[in-house]
Amino acid sequence: DVKVTQSSRYLVKRTGEKVFLECVQDMDHENMFWYRQDPGLGLRLIYFSYDVKMKEKGDIPEGYSVSREKKERFSLILESASTNQTSMYLCASSPGTGYSPLHFGNGTRLTVT
């Protein structure tokens, strides 16, 4: 089974801090994704990457950046955390071919105070 591991289940950070969320997948998938999930809004795509060192903006990239130096690892960076970035962050991966399901990690619940 594909395993997508997010480094932290819960994080509490202060406004203005730089925050790193790490995600690792073990199935050699080309595509990796970062979503945030908020009540009533569903999952919204922040960034995705379809290859090492490649990245594209999703629907809500403002305030975030990403890094993919190795195929298995995709990091989400909050350059200066703000309270409106308090959310559940979900990482996912999928093979490069189309029509493939996403495999999600169990999420990181980030609280910015």
Place this chain on the structure above:
Amino acid sequence: SQKIEQNSEALNIQEGKTATLTCNYTNYSPAYLQWYRQDPGRGPVFLLLIRENEKEKRKERLKVTFDTTLKQSLFHITASQPADSATYLCALDPSGGYNKLIFGAGTRLAVHP
């Protein structure tokens, strides 16, 4: 912009009955649609994928239909069990195969003994 709507109210049904969840979308003609299950505090888990040329797809007690004219997918769970209680998300891919899924907000299903 593309929009996916799922019934935001929780669906409460009795054990043994069939649960039917609805997913409507606008401003898009997806080649396929996916359904996921999400338990509290966990990431979504893929259940079924249905392509635009498939009217119906089945997997054990699950059935999905896809009506591209109505722009609607229905998700059925027959002989429902309390263990089926979860939030169910539908998702479609507007990116032409990069798996950049957009998700509905989900419908919470509660199956009562």
